[in-house]
Amino acid sequence: MxxxxxxxxxxxxxxxxxxxxxxxxxxxxxxxxxxxxxxxxxxxxxxxxxxxxxxxxxxxxxxxxxxxxxxxxxxxxxxxxxxxxxxxxxxxxxxxxxxxxxxxxxxxxxxxxxxxxRIPEIKNIIPCLGVSIYVCPDCDGYEVRNQHVLLLGSGKTGASLALTLTYWTEKITFINHDGEVEQSLLEKLKQKNIDVIHEEIEAIVTENESDFKGVTLKNGQTIQGDKGFIGFGGxxxxxxxxxxxxxxxxxxxxxxxxxxxxxxxxxxxxxxxxxxxxxxxxxxxxxxxxxxxxxxxxxxxxxxx
Structure with missing residues (x-):
């Protein structure tokens, strides 16, 4: 039928x-x-x-x-x-x-x-999105003004977003979770005093579930920060x-x-x-x-x- x-x-x-x-x-x-x-x-x-x-x-x-x-x-x-x-x-x-x-x-x-x-499987990341970890600089760049931002990203996408965020803050650490960053971009990041760490992210360090405090890397290192931004591309x-x-x-x-x-x-x-x-x-x-x-x-x- x-x-x-x-x-x-x-x-x-x-x-x-x-x-x-x-x-x-x-x-x-x-x-x-x-x-x-x-x-x-x-x-x-x-x-x-x-x-x-x-x-x-x-x-x-x-x-x-x-x-x-x-x-x-x-x-x-x-x-x-x-x-x-x-x-x-x-x-x-x-x-x-x-x-x-x-x-x-x-x-x-x-x-x-x-x-x-594209959001890699990083522990504790989802509850923080839109609260203390952001995606869009046009929407939420204002939320991170003058704070220490950890840019969780990949390659060119992450590096470019880190540079964009310098409009709101000078304290940025780019954690390159995966992907290659070309030398010309690395030079621009250096000129803006953006620290770059090439290491996979294991988990988000939080307080009260959604309050971002930093990240734990797969090598065991913990990096502290006030707010997060993601730019993984793909x-x-x-x-x-x-x-x-x-x-x-x-x-x-x-x-x-x-x-x-x-x-x-x-x-x-x-x-x-x-x-x-x-x-x-x-x-x-x-x-x-x-x-x-x-x-x-x-x-x-x-x-x-």
């Missing part, structure tokens, strides 16, 4: 910040929308965004996601926890298949699958579904979209958030999601005329 296919006006893959903002906007247009999310997104890891309008004391990614989901549900948006493994477009219909074997169809599709940071861009649909991607696998509409080169397929090439900010992801939803609504109106 063939399972019945569920049909929607729009399917959103990914319930991160961009996906939820789009869901809220489409819900206010009273469209039939399904959001499919594996609940393993990047925003789950951040315990404190401090550069968002209206949250002067900071807000966690988890809180934003919970509030966004409740807000979208008020407008009749449907949610399902699952993982989309396949996306196809045939004529005017788009279908997605999930890991659980279910298939959903829609007129339009929004991909907001984001990226995932982040995964989740654009596999876009590739299946024939969506144009950059060499780094980010998706290309129309700057105004956020639609990809494939008609009726949109993308928003960290999946596309931008500054990877929560506020920009919100704008992407809202903008995409507006143009999805326009397309649905046009199709129904």
């Amino acid at each position: 063939t399972e019945k296919t569920n049909t929607y006006e729009c399917i959103i893959v990914g319930a991160g910040i961009a996906g939820l903002q789009a869901a809220i906007q489409l819900g206010r247009y009273m469209h039939k929308v399904m959001v499919i999310d594996s609940e393993d997104g990047r925003s789950n890891l951040c315990r404190g965004y401090h550069n968002i309008l209206g949250w002067p004391d900071g807000v966690s990614g988890e809180t934003l996601r919970d509030l966004g989901k409740k807000q979208a549900a008020q407008y009749g948006i449907e949610f399902i926890k699952d993982y989309v493994i396949e996306a196809k477009k045939s004529n005017e219909r788009i279908s997605v298949k999930t890991e659980s074997g279910k298939t959903y169809e829609s007129t339009t599709l929004l991909l907001s699958t984001g990226i995932k940071d 982040n995964a861009v989740h654009s596999e579904l876009a590739k299946q649909l024939g969506v144009e991607r950059l060499e780094n696998k980010h998706v290309l979209v129309d700057p105004r509409t956020k639609e990809t080169n494939i008609t009726n397929v949109w993308a928003a958030g960290d999946l596309i090439a931008h500054s990877e900010q929560v506020t920009i992801a919100m704008a992407d999601g809202c903008q995409a939803a507006i143009w999805i609504h326009k397309r649905l109106l046009k199709n129904n005329q």
